[in-house]
Amino acid sequence: MRFKEDQKRAILFYILKKIEEKNDNISRAVAETFSINQNTVHTYINELTDRGIIRRVKRGQYELIKEERSFDLRREKGELDSDIAVYDNCMFPYVKELCGNLQEIWSYAFSEMINNAMEHSLSENVYVTVIRDYLNTTAEITDEGVGIFEKIKEHFRFSSLEEAICELMKGKLTTDPDNHSGEGIFFSSKMMDSFYIFSDGKVFTNNKFDDGGIANLSCERKPGTKVVMSLSNFSEKTPQEIFDLYTNDDGGFTKTTIPLKNIFSASPVSRSQAKRVCNRLDKFREVVLDFEGLSWMGQGFAHQIFVVFARENPEIKLVPVHMEADVEKMYRHVMAER
Numbered sequence: 001m002r003f004k005e006d007q008k009r010a011i012l013f014y015i016l017k018k019i020e021e022k023n024d025n026i027s028r029a030v031a032e033t034f035s036i037n038q039n040t041v042h043t044y045i046n047e048l049t050d051r052g053i054i055r056r057v058k059r060g061q062y063e064l065i066k067e068e069r070s071f072d073l074r075r076e077k078g079e080l081d082s083d084i085a086v087y088d089n090c091m092f093p094y095v096k097e098l099c100g101n102l103q104e105i106w107s108y109a110f111s112e113m114i115n116n117a118m119e120h121s122l123s124e125n126v127y128v129t130v131i132r133d134y135l136n137t138t139a140e141i142t143d144e145g146v147g148i149f150e151k152i153k154e155h156f157r158f159s160s161l162e163e164a165i166c167e168l169m170k171g172k173l174t175t176d177p178d179n180h181s182g183e184g185i186f187f188s189s190k191m192m193d194s195f196y197i198f199s200d201g202k203v204f205t206n207n208k209f210d211d212g213g214i215a216n217l218s219c220e221r222k223p224g225t226k227v228v229m230s231l232s233n234f235s236e237k238t239p240q241e242i243f244d245l246y247t248n249d250d251g252g253f254t255k256t257t258i259p260l261k262n263i264f265s266a267s268p269v270s271r272s273q274a275k276r277v278c279n280r281l282d283k284f285r286e287v288v289l290d291f292e293g294l295s296w297m298g299q300g301f302a303h304q305i306f307v308v309f310a311r312e313n314p315e316i317k318l319v320p321v322h323m324e325a326d327v328e329k330m331y332r333h334v335m336a337e338r
Contacts (some may be wrong), residue, residue: 062294064133071128101238112184114329121145147200192229199225254285261293270300292322303333
């Protein structure tokens with residue numbers, strides 16, 4: 001009996017994922033995957049429809065039913081005085097029935113991002129939208145203030161918005177060190193399944209499938225900053241396991257990961273590019289350099305990081321991962337010079 005219940009649950013979930021993916025022939029895909037007839041699949045689809053989880057769009061096509069609500073928060077009305085109050089009013093009603101680990105993640109990430117909008121953007125208005133379906137919950141936080149990338153660029157006098165995004169990716173970056181640790185965006189982005197910051201015509205992105213995407217992808221330039229973050233309603237991850245990946249036994253934030261394809265639109269070649277990557281790495285004890293998506297790197301770039309920087313900072317462990325053959329060949333070439 002238990003096996004049948006588990007099998008049914010797996011079939012229902014598979015149907016929902018196929019609907020989410022907008023599969024053209026759901027009944028056939030499900031029938032072939034689970035070796036059941038299509039009439040049985042239609043019975044399951046009808047059950048999901050009756051439960052109000054999906055609805056029929058047209059013959060053979062369905063969509064997840066979404067619940068969406070938006071909030072306009074005004075500073076002049078005192079609605080931006082407390083991140084806790086905003087969370088309790090806007091977010092908690094949509095996650096209170098989820099498992100405890102998910103409530104903890106949403107409490108941390110939403111509060112951190114709304115706090116950024118409240119304290120850093122200087123925006124008089126902040127707009128929150130929460131979207132939930134059976135599989136996922138998404139939160140959007142939009143302000144009309146100072147764009148986050150431009151603010152970081154100006155505060156630290158970086159040469160470009162791309163450099164500001166690169167530094168933001170590493171973590172431990174804040175324009176208000178007396179009141180903030182600079183860890184909120186880093187850990188929030190790691191906890192979520194997908195995480196985007198749109199600002200100043202650029203995008204910072206981090207998701208469970210791609211660990212970053214293209215962080216400096218161009219987008220429409222509008223005033224302010226928009227954060228979009230989404231998490232599966234069935235995720236088993238916990239905040240603590242995410243913190244443990246990047247902290248030491250004492251809880252210190254000592255490790256960071258840099259997906260290099262987020263920084264460079266083409267394979268990195270120069271020492272100046274390497275110096276950009278190495279900036280502020282002295283704040284960490286271990287740095288994972290992720291080469292996924294890069295097919296090559298220049299000798300100057302590799303030498304600057306793995307020879308010059310490594311020699312000057314022997315206490316920092318550099319860990320290259322996901323190197324393709326030509327990247328690894330250049331890595332071994334410069335390492336032979338050490």
